[in-house]
Structures are given as structure tokens and as C-alpha cells.
Amino acid sequence: EDQVTQSPEALRLQEGESSSLNCSYTVSGLRGLFWYRQDPGKGPEFLFTLYSAGEEKEKERLKATLTKKESFLHITAPKPEDSATYLCAARNTGGFKTIFGAGTRLFVKA
Amino acid sequence: GAVVSQHPSRVICKSGTSVKIECRSLDFQATTMFWYRQFPKKSLMLMATSNEGSKATYEQGVEKDKFLINHASLTLSTLTVTSAHPEDSSFYICSARDPSTGSDQPQHFGDGTRLSIL
Numbered sequence: 001e002d003q004v005t006q007s008p009e010a011l012r013l014q015e016g017e018s019s020s021l022n023c024s025y026t027v028s029g030l031r032g033l034f035w036y037r038q039d040p041g042k043g044p045e046f047l048f049t050l051y052s053a054g055e056e057k058e059k060e061r062l063k064a065t066l067t068k069k070e071s072f073l074h075i076t077a078p079k080p081e082d083s084a085t086y087l088c089a090a091r092n093t094g095g096f097k098t099i100f101g102a103g104t105r106l107f108v109k110a
Numbered sequence: 111g112a113v114v115s116q117h118p119s120r121v122i123c124k125s126g127t128s129v130k131i132e133c134r135s136l137d138f139q140a141t142t143m144f145w146y147r148q149f150p151k152k153s154l155m156l157m158a159t160s161n162e163g164s165k166a167t168y169e170q171g172v173e174k175d176k177f178l179i180n181h182a183s184l185t186l187s188t189l190t191v192t193s194a195h196p197e198d199s200s201f202y203i204c205s206a207r208d209p210s211t212g213s214d215q216p217q218h219f220g221d222g223t224r225l226s227i228l
Contacts, residue, residue, distance in 0.1 A: 009151075032214045043116070043203050043219035044154075051214065087154070091214070098144075098217060102153040 002027040004090050006101035013078055013108050021073040021086055021104045029093030033071050035064050036087040038103065044087055078108045113137050116204050116220025124228055125196060131189045131223045133204030139184035140206035144217065145177075148201045160187040194227045201225075 005024045013019055025033065032051055036044035048057045050066040057064050061082065063074045073086055085103040092099075113136040121129050133143055141162045146154040158179055159167040166179035176198075178190040187206075191198055201224055205217040 032216070034216050036216075036219075041201075041222070041224065043114075043205070043221045046216045046218060049214070049216055096159075097156070100154045102151075105151070 002090070002092055002097075002099050004088055004099045004101040006086075006088050006104050008104060009102070010105040011107070013075075013106070015079055015108055015110050016077045018074070018076045018078070020075070021088075021106070023071040023073070023088030023101055024069060025071070025088070025090040025099075026069075027090045027092040027099065031091040031093050033066055034089040034091070034098070035071070035073055036089065038085045038087055047086075075106070078106070080108045080110050082106065083108045114204065114206050114218045114220045116223060118223060119221060120224045120226075122226045122228065123194065126193055127227075129191045129194055129225060131191075131202055131204070131225075133187045133189070133206070133220055135185045135206045135208075138206075138208040138210070140187075141184060141209055143181060143187040143204055143206040145179065145187075145189050146203045146205065148203060148222075154203065157189075162187075191225065194225070196227045199225055199227045 003026045007022045032049050035047040038044045048064040053068045055066050061076050065072045085105045087103045088101040089098045115134045117132045143160040145157045148154050157172045160179045160181040162181045168174050181187040201222050203222040205219040207217045
């Protein structure tokens with residue numbers, strides 16, 4: 001069964017304290033691995049798409065990487081405004097259904 | 111980028127009321143839209159896939175007669191929660207992706223509707 005698991009559930013960082021969020025996936029052929037940011041009371045906002053192992057993408061303080069079983073979202077020198085829930089999702093080769101993880105709630109304290 | 115608009119953002123109503131939520135793709139035509147429900151601190155739960163001009167495809171355990179979906183045009187899908195009860199209170203989110211950009215492109219989400227049934 002296709003599955004996406006994120007860890008940790010919650011992460012508390014001091015401003016400037018770099019860390020990584022993990023997304024483990026099991027899908028029948030990966031069509032795309034997606035990262036989203038979700039603020040409270042809002043819909044998810046698209047961040048990155050990764051397609052193959054070894055691929056990396058960066059945006060400001062965020063960098064997403066992909067292996068054959070996992071994806072990581074690295075946050076370098078985070079700021080309080082990076083506080084949000086980060087969702088990971090995987091789409092299988094059928095290309096139709098996207099499976100979402102439960103998310104990691106990130107809190108960055110000034 | 112692709113933009114999805116959802117309305118209303120918040121609804122508070124009495125038990126037994128039917129509530130309609132609209133989802134529009136603003137700058138692309140979406141033959142398929144997706145409706146999700148999200149519980150606090152939980153993942154997005156896919157409720158149904160809305161197909162333009164045909165019946166929606168519901169996920170297992172989702173009541174078709176409870177959650178009516180209509181996708182009458184290429185830019186509008188609606189979810190109607192019929193005879194809503196307190197247990198239907200939740201955060202409902204729609205999404206769509208631009209089919210012209212390929213099946214490996216991300217979904218884009220509306221800002222969600224917070225439904226509270228008293």
C-alpha cells in the first residue's frame with residue numbers, strides 16, 4: 001500500500017538553529033515527490049517537486065533532497081517566519097492520486 | 111502560477127443546514143479537482159475526486175449522499191454538505207492541477223473552508 005510518513009511530528013528550533021525534516025515514502029513507482037508549507041487556517045502552499053533520486057532543489061533557507069526511499073527538507077538558519085506545518089506528498093506512476101503525510105509542525109523561536 | 115480560489119473561508123451554521131463550498135481555478139481549466147478534509151494536526155484526507163461533466167469518485171467511507179459534488183464547468187467545483195451535523199465540523203480544502211502541464215505537476219490548493227456546525 002502506498003504510504004508517506006513524516007517525522008518528527010513537531011520540531012522546536014531556536015532562530016538560526018539548522019535542522020532537517022524527514023519524509024519516508026513507499027509508492028508503486030514515484031511520479032513526483034512534493035513539499036508544501038501550510039500556515040494555520042490556510043491551504044497548503046507549494047514549495048518543491050522532486051522527481052528522481054539525487055535531485056535537490058533550493059528556495060531561500062529551504063533545500064529539499066530525494067533518495068529512493070526518503071526526502072529531506074533542510075532548513076538553514078531558520079527564522080520565526082519559517083514556523084508552519086510542512087507537508088510531504090508522493091504521487092505514483094498512475095499519476096492520479098497524491099498521498100500526503102501528516103506533516104511536521106515547525107516552531108522557530110526568536 | 112496556478113491559482114485556486116475557495117469560498118467561503120468560514121461558515122458557522124445550525125445543525126441540519128446544508129452548506130455549499132465553491133472551488134474555482136482562476137487561471138487554468140481544471141478537468142479534475144480534489145476535495146480534502148483535514149482534522150487538527152492530521153494529514154489531508156482525500157474525500158473525493160471531482161470530474162468535470164461526470165460523477166465524482168468518492169473515497170472509501172465517504173458518504174456520497176452526505177457530501178454532494180458538482181463539477182459543472184472547467185473552472186468550478188462545488189461541495190455541498192447536506193444536513194450538516196456537529197461531527198461534520200472540519201476544515202475542507204479543494205485543490206486542482208493544470209492538466210496541460212502534465213500529470214507530474216503539483217496540485218494547487220485553495221485556502222480552505224472552516225465549517226463549524228452548532
